[in-house]
Amino acid sequence: AQSVTQLGSHVSVSEGALVLLRCNYSSSVPPYLFWYVQYPNQGLQLLLKYTTGATLVKGINGFEAEFKKSETSFHLTKPSAHMSDAAEYFCAVAMEYGNKLVFGAGTILRVKS
Amino acid sequence: EAQVTQNPRYLITVTGKKLTVTCSQNMNHEYMSWYRQDPGLGLRQIYYSMNVEVTDKGDVPEGYKVSRKEKRNFPLILESPSPNQTSLYFCASSKGTGTSTDTQYFGPGTRLTVL
Numbered sequence: 001a002q003s004v005t006q007l008g009s010h011v012s013v014s015e016g017a018l019v020l021l022r023c024n025y026s027s028s029v030p031p032y033l034f035w036y037v038q039y040p041n042q043g044l045q046l047l048l049k050y051t052t053g054a055t056l057v058k059g060i061n062g063f064e065a066e067f068k069k070s071e072t073s074f075h076l077t078k079p080s081a082h083m084s085d086a087a088e089y090f091c092a093v094a095m096e097y098g099n100k101l102v103f104g105a106g107t108i109l110r111v112k113s
Numbered sequence: 114e115a116q117v118t119q120n121p122r123y124l125i126t127v128t129g130k131k132l133t134v135t136c137s138q139n140m141n142h143e144y145m146s147w148y149r150q151d152p153g154l155g156l157r158q159i160y161y162s163m164n165v166e167v168t169d170k171g172d173v174p175e176g177y178k179v180s181r182k183e184k185r186n187f188p189l190i191l192e193s194p195s196p197n198q199t200s201l202y203f204c205a206s207s208k209g210t211g212t213s214t215d216t217q218y219f220g221p222g223t224r225l226t227v228l
Contacts (some may be wrong), residue, residue, distance in 0.1 A: 003157075009153065030140060032214050036219075041221075041222075041223075042221060043117070043203055043219035043220050043221045043222055044156075044203065044217075044219040045219070046207075046216050046217075049214070049216065060176040090155060090156065092156075094214075100158060100161070100171070101158070101217060103148075103155035103156040103157070104126075104155050105153050105155045106155050
């Protein structure tokens with residue numbers, strides 16, 4: 001069975017600092033990988049996804065993630081945090097068929113001024 | 114505006130009182146799904162539907178029912194709610210019927226409290 005592990009349920013960074021949110025997955029076959037963001041009192045919104053091709057994926061709001069098969073990782077980064085980035089971030093994995101997403105437990109990002 | 118809507122957004126009820134949470138999408142999507150979100154557990158799939166009249170269980174289907182009589186609607190039914198169903202519920206939809214690369218679009222959530 002697939003699983004997703006997000007290291008750190010809470011991450012705190014200063015405004016302007018690097019954001020790094022970690023995600024590792026377990027899968028016996030190449031997966032499709034997603035990062036979603038949930039702002040307070042809202043539904044989830046897609047940040048970016050990896051399906052095939054280039055392993056460095058760029059998303060909205062300056063975020064990017066790199067698929068590293070050898071490390072089974074898909075960490076999310078942003079060079080410079082903004083106050084508006086404060087939210088909960090979810091990593092998710094999907095297999096080739098079925099549309100089923102398996103989510104990690106989420107990481108709450110706090111941005112300090 | 115393309116969107117997934119859910120109603121109600123907030124609901125407080127008592128054990129055993131049947132309730133329905135509605136979900137509707139206006140994007141002509143084939144696939145719809147229900148998730149529940151609990152602290153420290155992320156989102157877990159309850160039921161999903163690949164098309165009209167086609168539904169299947171997700172990871173945590175016990176205590177829930179769904180139906181898909183129309184393409185746009187996918188209501189979640191709790192016949193006899195219990196306190197362990199207190200949670201935040203999300204409906205989602207996507208274009209394809211079996212392609213996992215599709216982006217899922219989420220509704221705003223329904224916060225349910227069962228006393």
